[in-house]
């Protein structure tokens with residue numbers, strides 16, 4: 001995914017010992033260009049991690065490990081995982097979308113956004129469900145953000161389908177073999193625990209692989225997974241080759 005770094009001064013370095021555990025979906029109520037200007041202005045005191053445009057461009061304003069200022073206020077929150085303190089900015093990643101609250105999202109914006117959210121969830125081991133991918137209004141009920149057009153249940157279903165599609169991952173063809181260090185689940189079709197278990201092999205088993213990916217679901221800090229010749233995936237961290245040779 002091509003991401004254009006724009007940067008914003010409106011952020012806190014780090015996350016006060018927290019980590020991202022949810023993605024907050026927003027609507028800009030404006031343009032991507034206008035949002036760039038707004039987030040670059042220190043006087044606005046607002047930002048998000050990403051902005052997605054109607055043509056599918058992705059702009060990044062704040063690194064995922066830092067705290068953006070997109071959902072700090074709360075009003076009658078319905079999000080069941082909200083904490084009393086600190087404010088939600090410290091444990092969420094904010095994704096803005098070009099357009100008004102009631103304008104249809106283009107296929108390009110929806111496709112890019114769902115792919116971006118899938119990658120964010122895999123990077124931070126965030127569950128792809130409605131408790132962890134939420135609308136801004138679920139934190140701040142005075143707003144309709146992300147608007148009346150997008151159906152968040154459908155959005156999350158699309159993100160899950162992408163996570164289960166092997167074409168979503170950067171697969172490298174390079175064969176070899178490793179040993180399982182533990183009893184190891186082989187997943188059918190995609191490098192994620194969302195994929196069904198095809199079979200389980202006991203620790204010590206030798207596993208042949210046909211390739212690998214470096215951006216599967218992150219497990220204990222390791223996003224590397226091997227792929228067998230028949231499309232089964234197994235997590236590299238549980239093998240004698242936790243980082244595939246390239």
Ligand SMILES: [Zn+2]
Pocket residue numbers: 025026027070136143145146
């Ligand atoms: Zn919002």
